[in-house]
Amino acid sequence: AQRVTQPEKLLSVFKGAPVELKCNYSYSGSPELFWYVQYSRQRLQLLLRHISRESIKGFTADLNKGETSFHLKKPFAQEEDSAMYYCALSRGAQKLVFGQGTRLTINP
Amino acid sequence: KAGVTQTPRYLIKTRGQQVTLSCSPISGHRSVSWYQQTPGQGLQFLFEYFSETQRNKGNFPGRFSGRQFSNSRSEMNVSTLELGDSALYLCASSLTGGPTEAFFGQGSRLTVV
Numbered sequence: 001a002q003r004v005t006q007p008e009k010l011l012s013v014f015k016g017a018p019v020e021l022k023c024n025y026s027y028s029g030s031p032e033l034f035w036y037v038q039y040s041r042q043r044l045q046l047l048l049r050h051i052s053r054e055s056i057k058g059f060t061a062d063l064n065k066g067e068t069s070f071h072l073k074k075p076f077a078q079e080e081d082s083a084m085y086y087c088a089l090s091r092g093a094q095k096l097v098f099g100q101g102t103r104l105t106i107n108p
Numbered sequence: 109k110a111g112v113t114q115t116p117r118y119l120i121k122t123r124g125q126q127v128t129l130s131c132s133p134i135s136g137h138r139s140v141s142w143y144q145q146t147p148g149q150g151l152q153f154l155f156e157y158f159s160e161t162q163r164n165k166g167n168f169p170g171r172f173s174g175r176q177f178s179n180s181r182s183e184m185n186v187s188t189l190e191l192g193d194s195a196l197y198l199c200a201s202s203l204t205g206g207p208t209e210a211f212f213g214q215g216s217r218l219t220v221v
Contacts, residue, residue, distance in 0.1 A: 043111075043212050043214045043215070044198065044212040045212065046209040049209060095164045095166070096141070096143075096153060096200075
């Protein structure tokens, strides 16, 4: 069965420090992987998807099939990055399997 | 263009009652998915509808049901409400339901007392 694990429920870093939010998945096929973000009082929104290999708001994520990981990284955290982050997996249909989420807090 | 709209935003129901939640997808989107979000279980997939047909279903009891209309609007219904059904119910729409990004609504927060 497919599963997404985000080992850190809470992550706190200082402004300007690097950020890495961990995501590991289990899936036997070729998954589509996403990072979603939910800012305070806003709706859940897509941050980035692995197939586009783009950088959004300074965040990048690389799919490592060997380690079955899709960690989200940003070299220099900003206060506006404080939010709830969800890693999600899609197996080709519109059924997203979400991790439990990591609440990221950026301290000034 | 207008985003995904969910109604009502908040509601309180009593155990044993039933509830119907509505979701209007982004214009042109034909796939609508529903998710339940709770502090304990996180975000869990309920079901997905595409062109008025249920295509995928999560691991929820039969008390949870849904439907989609010809204009792609979707409703989900929960019968015989239990305290554990208290949650934020999120709807997401996408163009085709394939491996593409989903656009989420703001959710309907259901409290069962």
